[in-house]
Amino acid sequence: MTAPKDKPELMKNGKRHDGRSPEDLRNIKIEAFVLNNADGSAYIEWGNNKILAAIYGPKEALPKHTQDPERAVIKCRYSMAPFSGNEEHGSSRPSRRSIEISKITKEIFEHVILVEEFPGSEIDIFIEVLQSDGGTRAAGITAAAVALATAGIPMIDTPYAVSVGKVGKDLILDMDYIEDKYSDADVPMAICPRTGELSLLQMDGILSPDEFKKAFSMVKKAGDQITKLQRNALQSPYQKTMDKYSKEV
């Protein structure tokens, strides 16, 4: 991949253009139970990304030919609002990129959801990117995992996702839009933290086998932090009640 010619300086004295170290995540804020109508929902602010995830279902799979008599079918729509980027007005029709991201996101959750529990039904995952600043697929997957938990859908794990990029010789965690645009490689990964298995792996650019090993360990390390944030988002709405009763008892 040849980067455009007006490439800015992305690494200076070991610091990134926004002051982060190579292994730093951006600030992440996750809020659960944000939409009333949905069966489950979550809102994530990941750096400048603002993304909503909503879950509808399990409900009867329609149209009928999509039903599977043995398991629930997962349907996923990742979409970017036409005003979400800092460039021109986007198209409101799904792009080829969105179709691909919807597909791989669906596949992650087919693995973790106990789909055999709901034969004949569908579970819809909607991911709406309201504002984008690089790494939206990872943030969307992380938020969707929380939203599924708020919908009470049984899962064997709560996946998270984050990408590792390469700038020159440096590997950097969690690229923003500018870093992504001028990077030499981009490796989005999603991990099931209980088993440490990869349920999303994509890459483009240039990467040696050893660099992949390092990238994977960076993603694993970041997982502790992201998993904690996902848990807090699920717990904190109940915290007041829990505090109250723990005092009374």
Add this chain to the structure above:
Amino acid sequence: MQKINMIKSEYLRGLVAKGMREGLRDHFSYRDIKLTNKFIPNAEGSTHVELGNTKIVVGIKMGVDSPMPDRPTEGNLQVSAELLPLASAEYEVGPPSPDAVEFARVVDRGIRAAGVVDLDSLFIEEDKVWTVFVDVYVLNFDGNLFDAATLGAVSALNNTKMPRYEDGKVIRENMTGKLKINNVVTSCTWAKIDNKLLLDPTSSEESIMDSRLTIANDKDNIRAMQKGLHGPFTAKEVEEIIDKTFEKSKNLRQIIEKTKE
């Protein structure tokens, strides 16, 4: 993806458990590969690929277009793929399915990331550059479209002639120039079936696989990866796949080199 009955699927799983598979192959080998260049003489470049019973035609056409706004001095590369209804009972007429979109994008990603086409050489004048249209046509589906399409596309690009651009017109007579190629990329696609890894899955193997991993690489580096389907991979499995891919891709690169004129 083709659906197969339970008897067939249990038979295949039984073979896989014993380290065997249909067609007397071991888990780490390809089916026979045959590349035929100049299959479509009307196209600027073309290759017919046979990978076992998977048959694909890749055609290359050159057109004149505006450059992308953020890369004003580079030519464009556009890879599209058609899963023709004649190629399988599962393929339907209509807009591209998510499978078809993913397929085209993964093939595109490998070729683009590896810098196969010298896009700088495609600049004509201000606001005018060549666009390389790479069209992948699947004629018969028997699994592993990714690797077959990458082989076909790289081989076709390797043998693509350049039309001339004179007085605002594209002239296709007596094409003497060749498209400038900077790198060769190949991909290896692995299926995971009952925790066993199989290279180059057939359509029946794909119908029972839990997950799929495609690695596109050149001589020294990984250039693109794509995991597909619901099943996960452990980091150890991914590392094993990467190592084996570098070993297997040597032969694929030789096959492409042989077709070069």
